[in-house]
Amino acid sequence: MEVFTRWLGDSPFDVVLNGLVIAIVCYFAYRIVLEPVFAVVSRAWNAWKLRGNGAQSLEIIPPAQIGKSPAATQQLFTVIQRLLAGHGVMSLELVASRNAGIRYVVRARSADLAPLQRHLASYLPELRFRLHDRAEPLPETTENGAYTLLHELKFGRHYAYPLQAHDDLTESDPAAFIAGSMAKLKPSETVVMQLVVSPFHSYWANRLANKLHRKGYAVVEGRFKHFLLQHWWVWIVAGLIGYYSKNVRMTASWAIILLAINYVIMFVRPSEEPELTEAQQELYRSMLDKLNRPLFRADIRVFMRADDTDRLRDLQAGLNSSLAPLNVPGFQQLTIPRFNPIGNRLSRFKFQRRLPSLFAFRPSILDTSELASIYHFPHGLIETEGMVRSHSRTLPAPLSLKNDPELDVVIGMNKHHGTDTPIGLTEAERERHMFVVGGTGSGKTTMLKYQLVQDIRNGKGLAVIDPHGDLAEELLEYIPEARKKDLIYLNPDDLEHPLGVNLLELPAGLTGNDLLREKDRVTESVISIMRKVFSEDDSGGHRIEYVLRNATQTALTLEKPTLFTIFQLLNDGKFAKDAVKNLEDENLKLFWKDELGKAGSMQKVKMTAGITAKIGRFLFSASARAMLEQEKSMIDFDEVLDGKILICNFSKGKLGEDTSMLFGVTVLAKLQLAALKRAERKQKDRKRFYIYVDEFQNFATLSFTQMLSEARKYRVFLTMAEQSTQQQDDQKLVDIILANVGTVVTFRTGSPKDEEYLLPLFLPYIQQGEISNLPAYNFYCRIAGLTPEEPMSGETIQLDS
Incomplete structure (x- = not known):
C-alpha cells in the first residue's frame, strides 16, 4: 500500500x-x-x-499482348494484400540476363503461391506459369572477375506523399521503361529488381488519413516540432512550476492539466483554416487517396553485375532513369541512400535471402496503385527485346474430364494454372475417330506412341502404319510377353523373311454372288490404290480407271493373280490373248477385242501407259516384288481385325517414297476389305480394332476416307496424323475428315492455311496465330465424341523407358 x-x-x-x-x-x-x-x-x-523449405518460386510468363487497365492491376494487388494478411512476405522480382531473358518471378510461401496462382489466372487467363520447388537462384553478389552493385531505393520524403499516378498506360508505361533498361545485356551481365513486400497496417497512417479527411490538410513532416510550437505557453508555465517546486511529479501533472486546458480552448475557439492553393488541395487529396488504399511495406532493391565499372555505371544510369516517370518533382521521388559499407553488406545478405528490412528510418510504403505502377506486365504488344513471353495460351480441361471419367486411352496432360488433368478418350469418344495435325518435331508421334503402348498393354487389336520406321521399331520394345503371339511385324526391307500381301487374293470357297461381290470390292481397292499413285500430270484419268477396272476384273478370273498380273495383261499381248480366251463375261470380252484390241498402237499406249508405268516401276523394287508378287498372303487381315497387333515399318528412307506409299495404301485397302466383310457378322461379334496412320496424307484414298462415316458400325476406329492439311492432294479429303472425326488435335504447324481449316474448331477460345506459335509437345484438343465440349490445351506425356 x-x-x-x-x-x-x-x-x-x-x-x-x-x-x-x-x-x-x-x-x-x-x-x-x-x-x-x-x-x-x-x-x-x-x-x-x-527463407525456409516451405517457400517456392513461381515464374510468370505473360502473353505477347496485354490490355489490362491500371485499375485491374490495382485490384489484383488489393487481393494480394488480403492474401498476405497476418504479415506475410512476398518477393516480386524482375530478373534479366542474356541467356534466360527478362522474367517475372515471385517468391513466397507454398501456402500463398497456390491461391496467388489462381488470382493471377483470374486477372489474366492467358498467363503461363512455371513452378520451381526450390528457390529461383539469385546471382552471387560477389564474384571473382566481375563488378557488382546493389542499392536499395528509398522514398525521398514521408511515405504519405505519393509517387506519380499512371492511370493511362497507353501514354506512359513505367514497366516498359524498366524492362527496356534491362534489355541488350552482354552474356556475363545480370540485372535484378527485387521488391520484398508485406501488408502495412499503422495507427499513425490511419490517424493521418482521418486528419486529412476531417480538415483537408495535415502536418505530415516535422510533427513533433509542430506539437511543441502549438503548445508553447504550456511548456513555459510547466517549466516555471518545475523550476520553483523542484517536484517532477507536480510539474508533469501541471503540464498535463495545462495541455488539457489548451486542447479545450482550441476545441471551443474556432481555429483559422489556412488558405490552400489548388495545387496544395490536389496534393492533400492524393495523399488521402493513398492512405485509404491497401498499403504495402516494400524493400526495393536493384542489383547489377558487369565486367567493368563503366558498364556498371551505364546499367545503373539506365535503370535509375527508367524510374524517373514515377517521381513527383518537388514532392516525392525514389532515391539512393549514401553508401554505407556495413549497411551494404547487410543489404547483400537480405537480397540473396529475399528478406525484408527489420528496421528502417524512412520506410517505403506503397499503396496498390504505386506497386502496380512499378511491377506489372508491359501494356499492349510486348516489344521489349529479350522478355520471356507466351505466344499461345493454355486452356482448362472441361468438367467431363475433371469428374474422373472412365478413360479408354490417355493422350496427354492438361496443365492449366497449377492444375494437372489427364486428357483422354472414352470408348464412345474413340468411335468417332481422331485427327492429329502437327509439323515435324511438334510432338504428334510422341502422342501416338503413348496411345499405342496403352492399347497394346490393354490387349486391344491395332494396326500401325509408319512411313518413317522409328515408331515401328520403338514399339517392338513395348510388346509384353503375353502379347508377342499376337504380333505381326511387316517390314518389307527384310528381304530374307518377306511377308507376302496379295491385293488380288480372293478368299477360298466363294461362289456365285458372294464371289462377284468380293471381286467388286477388290477391284475398287485396286483402283483406289492406283488413283493414289497416279502422277498428277496423268491426263485422261477417267479413261485410265476404266482400263484398270477391266484389267483387274480380268486378272481376277485367272489362277492366283497378283498386282503384277495386271501389268502382264496390259504389257504382254500373248498373255492377254490367252487370258481373254477363257473369259465368260461378255463385257470384258468386248473391252479386250473391240475397244483395246482395235485401238492403234499410239492410242493403246495412251490408254495403258499410266497403269503400266506405275505398276512397272515396282517390278524393279526388290522389296515390292518380294511382298506383292507372292500369290498367297501370309497375313490374314480378317484375323488381324480380331485382336492382332500389326506393326508396319514402311520407312521411306529405306524403301523409297513411292514404294512406301504403295505398301501403306495396300495395307489400308486390305484392312478396309476385312472391315467391310464384318457386315456378315453380328454386331456383338465384331471386336474393336484401332488403326493408327502416321503421315496419313501419304496413304489417304477417297474410298478409305469415305469409310470414316461407316467404320463405326464395323467397329474399326482410326487415328490419323499428318504434318499439314495442305499435304493432301485432294482438299476434299480434309473436308471429309473434319466432318467425320470427333477428336481433333493440333500441334504447331507451319502453314497459315492450317489455321483457316482448324481455327474455327477452337474459336473463340484461342485467336489467330496461337496454333502456329505453340511450343513443341504442346497442343490444342477438341473432343466432341458424344456432346460438344470446349477445347483444351495439353502436353504430350513421355513414356518411361
Whole structure:
C-alpha cells in the first residue's frame, strides 16, 4: 500500500492525476516502443518462413499482348494484400540476363503461391506459369572477375506523399521503361529488381488519413516540432512550476492539466483554416487517396553485375532513369541512400535471402496503385527485346474430364494454372475417330506412341502404319510377353523373311454372288490404290480407271493373280490373248477385242501407259516384288481385325517414297476389305480394332476416307496424323475428315492455311496465330465424341523407358 501511495499520492486528486500520467506514459510507450518492436519481431518471423523449405518460386510468363487497365492491376494487388494478411512476405522480382531473358518471378510461401496462382489466372487467363520447388537462384553478389552493385531505393520524403499516378498506360508505361533498361545485356551481365513486400497496417497512417479527411490538410513532416510550437505557453508555465517546486511529479501533472486546458480552448475557439492553393488541395487529396488504399511495406532493391565499372555505371544510369516517370518533382521521388559499407553488406545478405528490412528510418510504403505502377506486365504488344513471353495460351480441361471419367486411352496432360488433368478418350469418344495435325518435331508421334503402348498393354487389336520406321521399331520394345503371339511385324526391307500381301487374293470357297461381290470390292481397292499413285500430270484419268477396272476384273478370273498380273495383261499381248480366251463375261470380252484390241498402237499406249508405268516401276523394287508378287498372303487381315497387333515399318528412307506409299495404301485397302466383310457378322461379334496412320496424307484414298462415316458400325476406329492439311492432294479429303472425326488435335504447324481449316474448331477460345506459335509437345484438343465440349490445351506425356 505504501508503494501505491508513494506513486499515486494520498489525496484523490493526486491519485487521479498521477494515474492519468501513468496511463499516458504507457500509451506512448506502447505506440512508440512496443508496437514497433512487435512489428520488427513479426517481420523477422515471416522473413524466416520465407527463407525456409516451405517457400517456392513461381515464374510468370505473360502473353505477347496485354490490355489490362491500371485499375485491374490495382485490384489484383488489393487481393494480394488480403492474401498476405497476418504479415506475410512476398518477393516480386524482375530478373534479366542474356541467356534466360527478362522474367517475372515471385517468391513466397507454398501456402500463398497456390491461391496467388489462381488470382493471377483470374486477372489474366492467358498467363503461363512455371513452378520451381526450390528457390529461383539469385546471382552471387560477389564474384571473382566481375563488378557488382546493389542499392536499395528509398522514398525521398514521408511515405504519405505519393509517387506519380499512371492511370493511362497507353501514354506512359513505367514497366516498359524498366524492362527496356534491362534489355541488350552482354552474356556475363545480370540485372535484378527485387521488391520484398508485406501488408502495412499503422495507427499513425490511419490517424493521418482521418486528419486529412476531417480538415483537408495535415502536418505530415516535422510533427513533433509542430506539437511543441502549438503548445508553447504550456511548456513555459510547466517549466516555471518545475523550476520553483523542484517536484517532477507536480510539474508533469501541471503540464498535463495545462495541455488539457489548451486542447479545450482550441476545441471551443474556432481555429483559422489556412488558405490552400489548388495545387496544395490536389496534393492533400492524393495523399488521402493513398492512405485509404491497401498499403504495402516494400524493400526495393536493384542489383547489377558487369565486367567493368563503366558498364556498371551505364546499367545503373539506365535503370535509375527508367524510374524517373514515377517521381513527383518537388514532392516525392525514389532515391539512393549514401553508401554505407556495413549497411551494404547487410543489404547483400537480405537480397540473396529475399528478406525484408527489420528496421528502417524512412520506410517505403506503397499503396496498390504505386506497386502496380512499378511491377506489372508491359501494356499492349510486348516489344521489349529479350522478355520471356507466351505466344499461345493454355486452356482448362472441361468438367467431363475433371469428374474422373472412365478413360479408354490417355493422350496427354492438361496443365492449366497449377492444375494437372489427364486428357483422354472414352470408348464412345474413340468411335468417332481422331485427327492429329502437327509439323515435324511438334510432338504428334510422341502422342501416338503413348496411345499405342496403352492399347497394346490393354490387349486391344491395332494396326500401325509408319512411313518413317522409328515408331515401328520403338514399339517392338513395348510388346509384353503375353502379347508377342499376337504380333505381326511387316517390314518389307527384310528381304530374307518377306511377308507376302496379295491385293488380288480372293478368299477360298466363294461362289456365285458372294464371289462377284468380293471381286467388286477388290477391284475398287485396286483402283483406289492406283488413283493414289497416279502422277498428277496423268491426263485422261477417267479413261485410265476404266482400263484398270477391266484389267483387274480380268486378272481376277485367272489362277492366283497378283498386282503384277495386271501389268502382264496390259504389257504382254500373248498373255492377254490367252487370258481373254477363257473369259465368260461378255463385257470384258468386248473391252479386250473391240475397244483395246482395235485401238492403234499410239492410242493403246495412251490408254495403258499410266497403269503400266506405275505398276512397272515396282517390278524393279526388290522389296515390292518380294511382298506383292507372292500369290498367297501370309497375313490374314480378317484375323488381324480380331485382336492382332500389326506393326508396319514402311520407312521411306529405306524403301523409297513411292514404294512406301504403295505398301501403306495396300495395307489400308486390305484392312478396309476385312472391315467391310464384318457386315456378315453380328454386331456383338465384331471386336474393336484401332488403326493408327502416321503421315496419313501419304496413304489417304477417297474410298478409305469415305469409310470414316461407316467404320463405326464395323467397329474399326482410326487415328490419323499428318504434318499439314495442305499435304493432301485432294482438299476434299480434309473436308471429309473434319466432318467425320470427333477428336481433333493440333500441334504447331507451319502453314497459315492450317489455321483457316482448324481455327474455327477452337474459336473463340484461342485467336489467330496461337496454333502456329505453340511450343513443341504442346497442343490444342477438341473432343466432341458424344456432346460438344470446349477445347483444351495439353502436353504430350513421355513414356518411361
